[in-house]
Amino acid sequence: MKKVAVLAAAVALSNSVMAADADTQAQQAQIDELKAQIAALADSMDAQVSEPANPVHIGGYGEMHLNLNQGDDNEIDYHRFVLFFGKEFNDRVRFFSELELEHSLAGEGKPGEVELEQAYVEYDVNDSMKARAGLFLLPIGILNETHEPETFYGVERNNVEKRIIPTTWWEGGVSLTGSIVDGLSYDVAVHSGLKNDEAVIRSGRQKVAEATANKAAYTARLKYTAVPGLELAISGQYQDDILQGGGNDEIGASLVEAHAIYQTGGFGIRALYAQWNIDSDVESVVADNIGASKQTGYYIEPSYRISESVGVFYRNSMWDTTAGDSADSEKTQNDVGVNYWLAETAVLKADYFRQETAGEFSSAGYNLGVGFSF
């Protein structure tokens, strides 16, 4: 009787163990299924994260300046507010644009301007070559292509690039950019030319605004970036006639610009030289701008990034927009200042400048600025 009881108990126990086994197996199967579901959910979430969406890309930058000009009116000015729009149409074709409002208010009698500074279609010809057609920034100088406020020292853009190059300079045409070997790139462009009968280069930029296009201009640049922290570049521009066929003579003009940038650890240095050579016939064409046949400028700017937020700089510049005559019209300027980065692309700036013209003191002052880009 006990044996039967034991046997019955054993059978019952083994039944319940088997039932428990079956329960465990069922639970295990459920766990496995849940695991598979979670994995599938995670995969689908991750797929959404890693596939790049293709929206319109919006960006921009802005900067406000306070100029405390000793001996002159102080001025506060929202110097620039810029919006970028761009989009990839497909893997090889995209467009990029830049729209700018200067000095807050544009229109009749207002100090500002609304300007189209970039608007081009870009096409990847191959692995190492891109072509652009439209309105684009010329590949000359340091600031012309890269001038968001957090990328340079000093509240205002330096006078050498502003007056000589003259930054910011854009034209309409076509360009090709590519790399010759790793770290050595080239740019060549055919585009609209300057037009000014006083050989004031800065005023000769037609800004692709119903611009006279009788005489094209050609720009080329070689840039070396094979060493980390170093950029060496040389650019040249040539055009037949800065009068765009409107004068009796053709006044040709050519520009040479070369610069070096080196940044390692906190230490940085920028050095730039630019020179215009304009046909000597220009001297008989201009009414006031005597000596405009040669225009030169250079600057050297060492800087030190003390920490992630603070950097200091000193700049020594010289420029002369009428160097072609014997009269001393050389302007020199010394700047010293500090940048305080609130974030990677938001910056507060302060600087002091002192300018001399032909060896005599001409102006000095302090500048404060706030800028951002996104």
Next chain:
Amino acid sequence: MKASMLFRSLVLLRRSALITLSMIASVVTLPVLAANTYYTPEQIVSEVFGNASDDSLEKGALWMTPERRAEAKDLLGDAPRQARIRYQAYRGNYLWTLSETGKEKPITFAVQTSGGQIVRIEVMVFREVRGDEIRLPQYTAQYEGLSLNSDGALSDHIDGISGATYSVRSMKKVAKMALLLDRWANEDNAVTP
């Protein structure tokens, strides 16, 4: 697939003046992707793990728990948006494939870490318009041996490219993220018997 992609591009450009240029270019040059692929996943695995057979590679994934997300945000200012980060490992070396937006498009990097240090970093796919110098050996070599400081910074400075700061920034961010992932992966593996 390449042929049909090329055909679609040509159709889109039919009314554009660029068609002539592209026809000449495609005759003269090799057909390529606009995004430059420097390493495929297979190539990077064979570079990093050499002759190790596929079976001997450990394929794992780190779950981004809320604690880990908070730690990443705290230390690096940002956390990966994925739920899981996959990796391959062999003999204490981890291989991470991470993407980070440059200025506008994602750049895909491969980072090899071991024992809290970067062994190697490469650019797998570069999609930006400029800044691809970061893939050159003289740029990537700067990351070898770097580790993460207690304040979330890399243990040495990196020289970049003056006109393409976004690309350099992404690479530094990915390097830091890989070191943090390496730390977590080692923690995970220390716990598991």
